[in-house]
Amino acid sequence: MRTLCASTLIGEFFVIGFAGxxxxxxxxxxxxxxxxxxxxxxFLSVVLCGMITRPGGVQLGWALQIALIASGFVVPVMFFLGAVFAGLWWCSVHYGRKIDDxxxxxxxxxxxxxxxxxAPGSA
Incomplete structure (x- = not known):
């Protein structure tokens, strides 16, 4: 899960910078x-890369997704990009847990x- 979520968060890092x-x-x-x-x-997107497996890491990731969507009120295209990244976040968490299992x-x-x-005698 960590690799998929971190990849999504690093992508968000760049999108946030371009939105700025x-x-x-x-x-x-x-x-x-x-x-x-x-x-x-x-900063939060980079820090979350290391916090994904800790308690509350996934929830903070969801908070970042909500903030990304809400940023659409300033940069309208972020409504779309935020929704795309929220979908990627869900996939990263969902399928990442399946891969970990x-x-x-x-x-x-x-x-x-x-x-x-x-074991002895298993020759």
Whole structure:
């Protein structure tokens, strides 16, 4: 799960940065406001890459997805991109957990096979 989620978050890092460049064209927003908000979101996306497997990591990821969609009120195309990344986030979490379960089952089967072959009298 960690690899899939981290890949999604790194993609979001770049999208947030590009959205910040687009938001700079809004005359109602200052540079400081745009880059403070984008900087916090970009920092959070990178930090979350290492927090995915910790308690609350996935929930923080969902909060970032909601914020990304809500950023569409400033940069309208972010409604679409935020929804795409929310879908990618769901897939990363859902299928990542399935992959982790399959890896755990495979590792347990390997251990059982090694234990059976190493048992005395199994020659």
């Amino acid at each position: 460049l687009v938001a700079m064209k809004d005359p109602d927003l200052t540079q400081a406001t745009v880059w403070t908000v984008c900087g916090v979101a970009m 399959a890896k755990a089952r495979w590792a347990a089967a390997q251990e059982a096979a090694e234990a059976a072959s190493a």
